[in-house]
Structures are given as structure tokens and as C-alpha cells.
Amino acid sequence: MNNPELLLPVGTRDMLESAINNGADAVYYGVPHWNARGRTEDFSFEDVEEMIRYARLRGVKTYLAMNILIFEREIQELPEFLERLIALKPDAFIIQDIGLARLIKAISPEQEIHASTQMTLASSEAVNLVKDIGFSRAVLARELSAKQIAQIKSLTDLELEVFIHGALCVSYSGQCLTSENFGGRSANRGQCAQSCRLPYRIFVDGKEWKDPKARYLFSTRDLCALPKLEELREIGVESLKVEGRLKSPEYVAAVSHAYRKALEILSEKGYKENAECANGNAAELTAQDLEPLEVLFSRGLNTGWLDGVNHQELVDGSFSNHHGEFIGTVVQVDRNGVIVELEDKPVPCTLLPGDGILFEEYRAEPEPRQTGSRLYKATFANRAGKSQVRLEFGREFNLRKVSYGMKAYRNDSPALEKELHKTFTDKSFAKHIPICMTLEGKIGEPLKLTISETRTANETHAVTVEGAILEAARNEVAPDALQAIAKKELSGLSATAYVLDKLEIKLPQNAFLPGKVLRTLRQEAVQAFDEKRLQWKELAPSADNGRAFLHSIVSSTSTVAGTPGSTTSTSKNRRTITVLVRRPEQIDALQGFDIDKVVMDFDWGVKYDEPLERIHKLGFEAGIATLRIHKPGENHYIKQILMLMPEFALVRNLGSLALLKDSGIPMVGDYSLNATNSASYDWLLAQGLEKLHPSWDLNSTQLFDLLKNIDGSKLELALHQYMPAFHSEYCAFARALTTGRRFPECKKICTQHKVEILDHKGERHFLQSDAECRNTLFVGKPQSALKLLPRLIAQNVNSYRLELLDEEPESVRRKIDIYTQAIRGKLDIDTAISKAGVEEKYGLSEGQLFNQSVWQDRKKG
16 A cells, blocks of 8 residues: 655745655645735745755655635736746646636646645535546545545545645635635635634623633634544545645644654554554654644644544634643642643653743633743652642742643743754755666776666666766776775765765776766766656646637627627616525515515525425525535435425535536526636536626625626626625534534534624624534624625626525515615615615625725735
């Protein structure tokens, strides 16, 4: 069984060398200006080219992350940029945007592309659907269990990449608008503000719920998949990915080293000999291997979703920042030190002078109490059968701030960092490829040097160069002496990617070997060998092909829809109004209104057959919304849609799109498909969607840029909606209000209480669950796009949606009345906006629709 690829993050040049020197098979980093980590250092084209060369010479692959959504004006300007970037010959691009993926393939059909986790690929149906775009690998959603990953692997021939270490997001990647809504910085544009890491207050049925272990209700622990490594290897996962482009080079060194060593242990000895794990870590990994994973950066490590759903373990709730390695609990404080009872774990912690020690007491409010200092001395002892350690500090530390019951953590270690720092600064740690050299020649003929590297049983790289004419020495030289002379000059490879493994001499004993001749021959041979190893498939990228591809999309749109911006079709087509309901009782409130369609999006356990009939009796077309996520084993929801055969389905994920595209049921695509440009719109509509809602990452300017190049009659827009901040596999209801790990242990607590979340700005937001127990946090102020209505009508947009949340029937009637009158032209926009605002408990918002600012990060250097 082959080991999977170990893929490490790179945010700086030091991180590149750290990853390579410590065992990475591949690295990934962002392209200039276009990647999902807006706060990382921006590399120049020259940097990217040199880093690709450096990695490839050492047998390490390079993937360029361009995993963000691309807006219409941007995609039209990208062909030249991409041509230049592809010419640098990266091994692959990591892509979120469907339109961008298609553009890259148009510019260079042979360029390999990988589907980012931002595409929210969580089922084999979704993975196989994007295969047609040209993706060769799918980076799976982090919310999958190992069992679900195995199911996907058995049903696709695409390579699979799985996250194994680093920060976890509470939201499905690609489905998070928290940062966008709360801070005006889009996670889909690489500018995540980590709003989920902030403290929130919880209100249950109107009363505040105070719990010291729920202050940071949405801040997940960090992922450590060492216990699942063998299982992922047996499944056949091709790539194991580490998160952390914003972390330190020392962090990369520690993680690379630990996982490389674990993979080698499993490869050499097999799983049976390594079945026992130490606190979830692969056997035979020492404290020296494991401790840095927690000390350098961690919010507490666990296996995330790989072992399945466990709401109690995923989130600690008492903190959100780096805490490091948990030592134990304070049991005594005296004038000279603190005695801590150690956590019971097989591998004892190592405490070194100078280590940072954090003490913390959790409480609901005010803030948790913290204090800490640098360690002076640690003395381990065993008292009354309990393992303890006495911690002593410098005189400047006020021990009175430490009290009984506080938790102690080791969250920093200069000595440890110093050792890890050497792995990417000390040349003796640099990775070198073992090579063989053969030096041969005859007197009077050119001296020849061959360099070779055996890569596999059937693949060998070799080059031969010729040097000066070999001359005879005055006296014969003993074979050992000849070998020594040649080795001295030919082994000087420290500045190269190689190390001499074997030297073979085929020379007459009277050969004269001047040092300068050998050094020149070595330099020429190494240069030739570099070029041999750097040989890469010729891609011949063409910006002209990219421009032609984009032009063909716009041209076909103009042919179908007429001139973009014309009002020809508007006068002929009725404006269609769709209302999305989330409670069956909201349906009856729609009676008598001038609307056309009703789409149902109900919670767990609510049947659709009877509400569907009620919609029909009211004279409306009925639709059913798919879930926002589709995972293995969740086809029962799709089967229900197929059985009921509604007039249409609102499709929210690529897996459901794949399952419904040949069903004969008309489909409308939702905002969660993340269409932001004409190339992604074109592909999604080609899968059978009749209409498509654009991504909510677009502001009004970007929306109308898009409408210039697509058929407006194919676009649907929600004029009224409670914006979804995030969509999560994690259930905050179960975590905060029960001890249940998963359904049914939670006893469906979400159906029994109304939960609101108060943010740091004093604004309230609604927490709701769906039919698979996934949570969505809805922004408390609904977003209204009424101000855009006249311009939308002028751009041939004739499909509008109104989304309800938990409004009572009377509130539903008042809202629908306002919006339908505005859409039908019976109520002027300003009056409608004013009336709609009065209806809302927490006010009305325009969201990010009219936000024209671009968040500027402060880069290093």
C-alpha cells in the first residue's frame, strides 16, 4: 500500500523550506492577489517561479491556491494573468470558482486543476459532477466522517484530498457569509474576519442562557487526525492536507515531522503493530514529536468530524484563542509556586525553563480570568497516587492571581521553537536527493561524469556531461587515492538539491585529476541534471483562447436574450413572484395574494405532501427546496422530491443537482451554488437549471456587471431575505442546551425552544435547524433589495423571491402585501421600503448590496 501525499501550507518562503525539510510531498500557497488567505504574504511572479523550481528539484509538488469567487469584471480581465501564471508550470491549481476553472481549461487544457473545499463537495454525486469541468482531484468538505469518505472513494475515480490537521471552520467552507454580514469582509474572497471566534450571548425563549462553557459557542477545536491516519490510508485517500498558511514556519515543521514519521511507521510495520494509540496519537510517536502540535498553536485537538458527529467535543466553548498543551488543574498555591495535578495521559508533558504557562478560570461573565508567566523551574512528583508538578516563576509574577481550580496550559516554548527553527535555517537539515555518480574516461579522451537518480523500479533520471581531455599523471595513483581525490571534489553538493550517495570510478590508475577540472565537471553535470529533473509537460497557455471562451459565452447570451439591458422581454413576460415558507402554517397566509409560486423549506419531521396540496388549492405552483448540503446516505430527501413531483425544485448543492438533473422536475438554482460570473452561470444553467440566484457575495455593482453578460430572464433574486450567516454540521442547540453528542441524544431540542444569538455589536440573530439537524444562523435584520427593483426590471430580470423565516401568519400577510404591490408597480419603491422597515422586529438592512468598499489588508513587507 502506497502512502498518501502529505500536503503542507506555505505562507512565506521560510514555510516552504520548513515543509520540504520536514517531509512534505507537496505544498500549496496563494497566487499573487488571488487566494483565500488575504492576510498572507503576496508572492511576486518571480517568487512563485523560484519556489516552484526549488520544490520540484527536491521532488515536491506545488499547488497554487486560487480558491476564491471571481466577479464578472475580474474574469474578463484574467486571461493574460492566467497565461503568465500557467507558464510557471505549477503542478496544479486549487480552484473554488466554476467559471475560473473553465477559463483555466480554455487557456491550457492540459493544466491540472483541483476542486477546493470551498466548493462544498460532500458526496460522490457532487464530486463526479464537477469531473466534467476537468477537475482531477476533489478537496472534500471537512464535515465528512472517515466512513463517508470511504463511500465517496468507492464511487468515484477522482483523486480525493482530505484535511488532517489545523483549524476547523464552524461553517461549511464556501457556505459562510458570517464575515461578510458582520464585518463586510467575504470569506469567499479570502478576507475572513473569523467572526465565529468571537464571544456571543445566548437567549433561549427570550431569556439569557448563561454558561461558562458556551461563551464561545461557535469556536471549534483544532483538527488532529493522527488517530485516523491508517484508516484514511486504507481508504485510499490520495492527499492528506494540513491547514495553516497563516501559521508559523515552526508550526509547519512540527506538523510535517509528526505526520511524516507517523506515515513511515504505518508503512514499515503495518497497522496491526500500531493499533494502540496514545491519547489519540499514532503509537511510537514520542513526546518530542507530539507536544509541538499543541504548544505552538492549538485550541485543543480532536479528530473533528472524522469520527462522526459529536457536538460536545467539537467545541470547547470556554475560549477561542490559542491555549496550547493542557497541563492540569491547580490544587495548591503557596508563596513560592503553584502545584498542578497533571492530566492523566500516557505521554507526560515536558516543561522547560522559559516556557509560557497560562492559568485560566472559566466563567460566563465577566470575561474568563487569565494570568500567566514564564516558567523558572518545574519539579515533578507523585503524591497520594496523583501525578503533580510544582511550577516556580520569577519574582515579578504575582502568584496571588492564581487560585485553586484554575486550568494550566503550556502555550509557548522558546526552546522548542529554537529547535524547530533550525530545521529550515540550518543547512544540515536541508532536504537533498541522493544521487549516484560515475566518473569515467580514457587518457587522451574527454572525461565523462554521469549523474543518476533511481526514482522507481521503472524510472531513472540520468545525464552525462563531458569535460576536459583526460591527461596522464607522472606516476600511477592507487585506486583508493583516486577515489578519495574524486570524492572530495564531486561531493561538494551542499548548495544544490543533491547529496552524493554512491560514487563509481572507471579511470586508469595513471589518470591526472586536477581539482578545478572536477569542480567544473560537477557544476555542469548538476546544472544539466537540474534541467532534466525540471522537465515538465508543455502546456502552451493562450490568453487568446481564454478571451475567445469568454466571448463565446457572452455572444450566446446576447443571441438568446437580445441586447443585454434591453426591455424587450420585460414587456412580454409577467414578473414571477415566489414565496419561500419555512412553516406549513405560513402557507394559508398567502391566500388571495398576487403571487405565482411557493417553495417549501421545512424542518426535520415535517411532511410535505399535505402542504403541497394546500399550495395547489390556493392556485400556486409548489416547489421543494433541497437541503443546503448533500452527503452520503442522504438521498432520502431527494427521493421524497422525486416521489411528490412538485412543479419545481430549489437546488442548493451540486450533489442534488446531479441527482435531479435528469428527473424531469424543473430546477431553480439557489445562491449557495456561488455563481458570480457569466462562465459559472453558463455551466450551471447547462446542467438543467431554468433560473439561478446569484451568490450573495456580489454587491449591486458586481450584480449589474454580471447582468451585462448573462440573460437577465435566467436570473432570480430574493428581494426580501434573512441572510444566512453560516450553515453548519455542528448543532449549537445540542451543544448549549443538552449533553447529547448527536441525534437522537439531543431529543430534538431545537424544536422545543427559540434561540437567538446576541453579537458583539448588540444585534440579535436567529438560530435554526434543518431536516438533517444542521444549523443555520440567520442575520436578525432581513435584507431588502427593493431599491434595485427598477434597474433589475430594466435588465430583463422578471423572477423575484420573498423568503420568510419564522413569521406568524399576520406578519406574513403584511410583508407579502408590501412586496407584491411594489413588484406589480402598485406601490412606489420608497414607500415600500419604509413600510417594510416598520414590519421588522430588529430593523431592515440592505446588507452588502450597496457596500462599495474593498477591505484592504496589511501585508507584511
